[in-house]
Each structure stands twice: as structure tokens, then as C-alpha cells.
Amino acid sequence: xxxxxxxxxxxxxxxxxxxxxxxxxxxxxxxxxxxxxxxxxxxxxxxxxxxxxxxxxxxxxxxxxxxxxxxxxxxxxxxxxxxxxxxxxxxxxxxxxxxxxxxxxxxxxxxxxxxxxxxxxxxxxxxxxxxxxxxxxxxxxxxxxxxxxxxxxxxxxxxxxxxxxxxxxxxxxxxxxxxxxxxxxxxxxxxxxxxxxxxxxxxxxxxxxxxxxxxxxxxxxxxxxxxxxxxxxxxxxxxxxxxxxxxxxxxxxxxxxxxxxxxxxxxxxxxxxxxxxxxxxxxxxxxxxxxxxxxxxxxxxxxxxxxxxxxxxxxxxxxxxxxxxxxxxxxxxxxxxxxxxxxxxxxxxxxxxxxxxxxxxxxxxxxxxxxxxxxxxxxxxxxxxxxxxxxxxxxxxxxxxxxxxxxxxxxxxxxxxxxxxxxxxxxxxxxxxxxxxxxxxxxxxxxxxxxxxxxxxxxxxxxxxxxxxxxxxxxxxxxxxxxxxxxxxxxxxxxxxxxxxxxxxxxxxxxxxxxxxxxxxxxxx
Amino acid sequence: xxxxxxxxxxxxxxxxxxxxxxxxxxxxxxxxxxxxxxxxxxxxxxxxxxxxxxxxxxxxxxxxxxxxxxxxxxxxxxxxxxxxxxxxxxxxxxxxxxxx
Numbered sequence: 110x111x112x113x114x115x116x117x118x119x120x121x122x123x124x125x126x127x128x129x130x131x132x133x134x135x136x137x138x139x140x141x142x143x144x145x146x147x148x149x150x151x152x153x154x155x156x157x158x159x160x161x162x163x164x165x166x167x168x169x170x171x172x173x174x175x176x177x178x179x180x181x182x183x184x185x186x187x188x189x190x191x192x193x194x195x196x197x198x199x200x201x202x203x204x205x206x207x208x209x210x211x212x213x214x215x216x217x218x219x220x221x222x223x224x225x226x227x228x229x230x231x232x233x234x235x236x237x238x239x240x241x242x243x244x245x246x247x248x249x250x251x252x253x254x255x256x257x258x259x260x261x262x263x264x265x266x267x268x269x270x271x272x273x274x275x276x277x278x279x280x281x282x283x284x285x286x287x288x289x290x291x292x293x294x295x296x297x298x299x300x301x302x303x304x305x306x307x308x309x310x311x312x313x314x315x316x317x318x319x320x321x322x323x324x325x326x327x328x329x330x331x332x333x334x335x336x337x338x339x340x341x342x343x344x345x346x347x348x349x350x351x352x353x354x355x356x357x358x359x360x361x362x363x364x365x366x367x368x369x370x371x372x373x374x375x376x377x378x379x380x381x382x383x384x385x386x387x388x389x390x391x392x393x394x395x396x397x398x399x400x401x402x403x404x405x406x407x408x409x410x411x412x413x414x415x416x417x418x419x420x421x422x423x424x425x426x427x428x429x430x431x432x433x434x435x436x437x438x439x440x441x442x443x444x445x446x447x448x449x450x451x452x453x454x455x456x457x458x459x460x461x462x463x464x465x466x467x468x469x470x471x472x473x474x475x476x477x478x479x480x481x482x483x484x485x486x487x488x489x490x491x492x493x494x495x496x497x498x499x500x501x502x503x504x505x506x507x508x509x510x511x512x513x514x515x516x517x518x519x520x521x522x523x524x525x526x527x528x529x530x531x532x533x534x535x536x537x538x539x540x541x542x543x544x545x546x547x548x549x550x551x552x553x554x555x556x557x558x559x560x561x562x563x564x565x566x567x568x569x570x571x572x573x574x575x576x577x578x579x580x581x582x583x584x585x586x587x588x589x590x591x592x593x594x595x596x597x598x599x600x601x602x603x604x605x606x607x608x609x610x611x612x613x614x615x616x617x618x619x620x621x622x623x624x625x626x627x628x629x630x631x632x633x634x
Numbered sequence: 635x636x637x638x639x640x641x642x643x644x645x646x647x648x649x650x651x652x653x654x655x656x657x658x659x660x661x662x663x664x665x666x667x668x669x670x671x672x673x674x675x676x677x678x679x680x681x682x683x684x685x686x687x688x689x690x691x692x693x694x695x696x697x698x699x700x701x702x703x704x705x706x707x708x709x710x711x712x713x714x715x716x717x718x719x720x721x722x723x724x725x726x727x728x729x730x731x732x733x734x
Contacts (some may be wrong), residue, residue: 323666331673
């Protein structure tokens with residue numbers, strides 16, 4: 110542009126942040142919640158009892174169930190329960206004509222009995238996880254849009270670093286209670302403080318969907334035969350071809366121990382069985398993703414399903430795949446124990462706050478010129494979208510949890526209704542933001558969110574037998590932790606609502622005095 | 635910049651639109667061509683080279699977008715991307731022809 114390089118980058122930073130900020134806020138908040146996906150699911154399906162882990166018994170139960178219900182499927186997937194996920198999950202893909210994709214069916218089993226678990230229908234934490242990269246859109250558009258948002262975030266981070274030249278000096282100058290300037294200081298501090306995390310989480314999301322959004326090099330090297338690429342990158346996905354002759358599948362349980370001998374101190378995460386009813390069946394035993402940071406999709410020990418013969422052990426990943434796998438593993442955080450999971454959660458909130466403060470600054474700076482408080486249309490639009498995308502979303506998350514406890518257990522498509530409640534609440538948040546003056550809308554929505562979150566433990570106690578006293582007495586830290594985290598979030602939101610209410614009075618009295626010094630910094634932002 | 639917006643001439647807005655299109659479309663082209671270049675020329679197995687090319691492509695996208703907004707005029711933004719695309723495309727073409 111006509112000004113210097115840094116000014117141009119500041120301009121780009123500002124406008125990318127505004128246009129994608131609302132979407133990015135939703136992606137980062139739901140993605141952050143997804144770090145507690147299994148814990149959220151446990152709270153939302155409390156009927157699922159936690160059993161002592163016994164992989165052998167789980168696999169035997171799963172095999173019996175699949176033999177009975179999905180004998181003619183083309184593939185079985187068995188995911189073993191672990192410390193975070195108490196259910197034994199079985200999934201199968203129906204046999205399909207060549208070139209077509211068979212349908213997937215998933216069931217949750219009790220790992221001890223091998224029976225289907227009778228629990229309330231709920232999308233659980235999986236909803237946040239899916240939403241944060243699929244955005245409730247048809248495949249593959251949600252993933253493409255989410256990846257585009259990630260690219261914008263990446264550019265936003267780099268241009269932010271370029272804009273902000275005195276990055277470490279400024280970091281130590283936080284000026285609280287200075288209105289607009291405090292927001293800017295907060296934006297800078299939260300940006301610099303966990304900058305490696307922002308960069309990692311953003312670049313890794315590009316890498317996760319790179320073959321979807323940037324397939325040119327696959328096509329250049331493999332032509333139409335892109336399947337070969339995926340087989341070379343993920344060797345274990347190469348499935349044996351069925352012969353058409355019926356075969357007898359060996360018991361799966363002994364293969365767990367056999368596979369483990371190929372890994373030093375590794376656990377089994379899941380098994381797949383290809384063509385289980387065919388004489389040419391194969392069993393792939395995959396290592397638990399939580400075993401190490403770098404994720405390796407394709408690593409498996411494979412056996413012939415009818416003879417038990419060892420077919421192969423996937424070799425170590427080559428370096429480029431190991432780098433990609435490390436980014437994937439770091440993004441997902443499967444390896445993280447309770448402490449690191451909390452670190453991930455807090456860092457994720459920091460990224461969300463980075464986006465939120467940016468949106469607030471954009472508007473705050475421009476609203477200052479309209480001292481009488483009446484905003485022109487475009488600023489009012491930004492204000493409404495800010496409110497709906499931030500406090501409205503937080504209310505919707507709380508409503509999602511409330512729906513889980515309040516919707517009748519026998520309701521048809523209950524899990525879908527949870528999700529619908531979420532979007533209805535979000536839509537009402539937008540409507541409310543349109544109808545109410547800016548600051549009042551903020552205060553009311555934050556206040557409502559505070560109330561809904563703080564009352565979650567009470568709601569849980571009134572609607573289920575898994576209340577706080579009970580879960581604490583039983584040492585069910587996941588259940589208790591969820592209740593307590595909601596309570597804590599409620600208190601934080603109440604504080605935010607109170608601050609917003611109070612600063613409303615302060616702004617009205619000192620707006621004129623403040624407008625002058627801010628404009629000095631304005632050209633850079 | 636933004637403070638003068640109501641009086642901004644149409645030509646300025648068109649120039650910004652032009653830069654945005656150059657950054658989004660031209661940037662993608664540069665990134666894709668660069669990823670093909672890496673995948674065809676780096677001394678690794680086919681799959682490794684393709685994965686490397688895809689992983690690095692986003693850095694080229696970033697640089698292309700920064701270029702589009704850092705240079706003096708929108709014409710320059712297009713010209714630069716076009717030049718880089720032609721060079722990368724030529725390298726890709728030769729490498730593809732040699733590999734097949």
C-alpha cells in the first residue's frame with residue numbers, strides 16, 4: 110500500500126481479523142472445549158459406568174458382538190477403552206460395490222459384558238470436536254472453510270508479529286483500567302505469551318487437511334491414482350482383497366499380546382479387521398495414539414485372520430511423515446495427561462481471547478469517535494456480530510449442556526435436539542443482540558451465561574444421581590471436575606458481566622478525555 | 635487508513651478488491667505450483683516428497699499474500715505473482731516431463 114511495510118501489514122492484520130474473527134472465535138472456543146471431549150461425553154452420558162481396563166476381555170466381547178451383528182461387513186473397527194474413554198466402541202463398514210463407500214455404523218459396548226450400552230442419546234463432547242472443523246456444513250465444505258480460516262489466522266499471526274515491533278518490551282507494559290489501551294495491551298500480552306502455541310495450533314490445522322485443500326502435488330506425482338498415495342503414506346490402510354470364499358476368523362484377543370511384542374512398552378489403541386467373513390481376512394493392531402506425541406496413522410502390526418500368520422510390521426515413519434505426524438499429534442494432544450490437558454485448555458482459551466480482544470479493539474477504536482453512543486450502520490453491525498459470536502456462543506454452549514439434562518430421555522432423535530438447542534440459543538443470542546443496545550446486550554448475555562454455567566452443578570444434582578457430593582465421594586474426578594469447571598466458568602462470566610456493566614458508567618463520563626491519547630497509537634493498528 | 639473511509643475513492647476500493655483477489659487466487663496458484671516443484675524435485679521417495687511439498691506450500695501462500703499487500707500498486711501485486719507462477723510453472727513442466 111502507499112504507506113510503509115509495517116503499516117500495510119497492520120492494515121492486513123486489522124481487516125483479516127475483522128472478516129474472519131467471528132468464525133475463528135467459534136472455531137477456537139469449540140476446539141478448546143474439544144480438549145475435554147471425552148470428559149464432556151462422560152458428563153453427558155453419566156450412565157456409562159467406568160470399568161477396570163481389560164483389553165483382552167474387551168476385544169473378545171467386541172468380536173462376539175460383531176460376529177453376531179455385522180458378520181458380512183467389509184471392515185470392523187474396534188477401539189479399546191482407556192483411562193479417558195470408558196466405552197468400548199465398535200464400528201463397521203457395510204460391504205459395498207467396488208468404487209463405492211460402504212456405510213459406517215458405530216455402537217458403544219460395555220467393555221465387561223460386550224452388550225450395547227443403554228445410555229441417554231447424546232452427541233457429547235464429540236459435537237464440539239466435529240463442529241470446530243466441519244462447522245455443521247456438508248462434507249467437505251466445512252473442512253475447507255475451517256482450513257481457510259486457519260490460513261487467515263496464520264497470516265494474521267505473522268502480520269501481527271510484523272506490526273508489533275517492540276514485541277517483548279511492550280509485553281512488560283500492561284496498563285490496566287485504561288479502557289481501549291488495556292484491551293490492546295491484553296491483546297499483545299496474550300498473543301506474545303503463548304505465541305508458539307498459536308503458531309503450532311494454526312499451522313498444524315493447515316497440515317491436517319493439506320491433502321484436501323492442496324492436492325496439486327499428489328496429482329502431479331500420482332495422476333489419477335491418488336489411492337496409491339494414501340496407501341504409501343498410511344501403509345496399514347492397504348486392505349487385503351476378499352476372495353469370495355468364506356473363512357473362519359481366529360479369536361482376536363491373542364493378537365493384542367503378539368502385537369505388543371513389536372513395540373517397546375506400547376499399548377494397543379484399536380484393531381481393524383478387513384473382510385472378517387472371508388478366507389483372506391486380515392487383522393491390523395494399532396498402537397494407542399496417546400503413547401507418543403508424534404501421531405502415526407499407518408503404524409500397525411498385521412496378521413492373517415484365518416491362519417494367524419504375521420503379515421508385516423509398519424516400519425518407522427520417514428522424516429516428512431514424522432514431522433506431519435508430530436504437528437497432528439501436537440494439535441490433537443492425545444498424549445496429554447491431566448496436567449497437560451489443562452495447559453492445552455488454558456492455551457486454547459488464550460488463543461480464543463486473542464481473537465476476541467482483537468474484535469473488541471477494532472470496534473472500540475472506531476466507536477470512540479461517536480461520543481454520543483449512536484453508531485453508524487456498519488459499526489453497529491460489527492457490534493451485533495461481536496456480541497452474538499462471543500457471548501451468544503458461550504450462552505449456546507451452556508444451553509447445550511442444559512439440553513442434555515432437561516430433554517426427555519425417550520425423545521426421538523434426542524442427540525440431534527441437543528445440537529438444535531445449541532443453534533437455537535445461538536440464533537436467539539443474535540436476535541437479542543440486534544434488539545438491545547450494545548453494552549446492555551453484552552451485560553445481559555454474559556449474565557445469562559454466568560447463571561447457566563454456575564447452575565450446572567445444581568442442575569446435575571436435580572436431574573441425575575451423579576451430583577457433586579456423590580462424584581467427589583466416589584473419586585469420579587471427571588464428573589466432579591466438569592461440574593466444578595462449569596461453576597468456575599460461571600463465576601468468571603459473572604465477573605466479566607459486572608466489569609462490563611461498570612465500565613459502561615466509566616466510559617460515559619471519561620470518553621472525551623480518553624479519545625485524545627489513543628489516536629496517537631491509532632495509525633499502527 | 636480506515637478513518638478516511640467515507641471519502642475513499644472508488645479506485646482505491648477497486649485496488650483493494652484486486653489485491654484481495656490476487657492474494658486469494660494468485661496466492662493459491664503460487665502455493666500449489668511451489669508444492670509441485672518441491673514434490674517433483676526433492677530427492678526423496680514419491681510419497682515423502684509429496685508430503686513435504688504440501689506441508690511447505692502454506693509458507694508460500696503466506697509470502698504471496700504478504701507480497702500482495704506490501705507492494706506499491708495492485709498491478710505490481712498481480713505482476714509479481716504472475717512472474718513467480720510462470721517461473722514455477724516452467725520448472726514444474728520440465729520436472730514433470732523428465733519424470734514421465
